[in-house]
Amino acid sequence: MNSEDKNYKYFKKEENNLKKKYPKEFVVICDKKIVFHDKDLNKTIEFARQLEAGKYIIQKCETNEANNIQMFHTRVRF
């Protein structure tokens, strides 16, 4: 399992707690730890630029479930 998958697995496991702790914020997860959080995506990316690419993920702690799921009504398949 690569770093991205490990960090994402941690996010999914802790998702409910993180949503309570950092509602509507972006979190940077590195080595299965929250190393940064902010409501602003640009600030979050600016922080993430200092880290080694591929070793971290950025996820939004979206409290509104409807906003958490992307919808495509036309030409895209997954």
Next chain:
Amino acid sequence: MQNFTAFTKEEKGLINVLKTQVVITIDKKINPNYVKIKDNYTAIWDTGATNTVISEKLAQKLNLTPIGKANVSTAGGIIEVNKYVLGLKLPNNLKIKNVLVTAGKLNDTDFLIGMDIINLGDFSVTNLNGKTTFSFRYPSCETIDYVLQARELKYKNLRKQLKQMENQIKKGGKCPCGSGRKFRYCHGKNQIKQIKEELEKVKI
């Protein structure tokens, strides 16, 4: 009104797909293994897409580094797919930095521009005289409301009509109905009353 950047795409006839070219800008610290393929990519503007999508094949060819995952609703349920960060340059050098794009299977385009980008600005599609004009500006700076525009137009026309009738009354002319009575004492009185009532209804 605040300053904004915009682009307009005019077509010779009516179009059923809103397509533009986009240029991608890459931050090497986020995507260190990026491989440049070409300068311009095709993008379809899709109001049915909640988010901006990059073709999965293109993301692989560009060797982008995933920055997390997104939940996507499909016919088979909710699945998790990679997302990436890049900057997009829209026509007329309209730059949007740090766009989170989701990877998906796209057949006829490299990108779908979704509501995440459309919501940043004002987006319009007009079809006057059988010619589609598609325009986008960033950031959003004005509300376009066709209902309000129709009311304003109606109000303006009624005011004009009222002024014409009042002038007719001032001149003391005869009613055009042929009764021989003065307009003021024949149809004029009722017509002015009706216009004033209409004006009250459409008053903004």
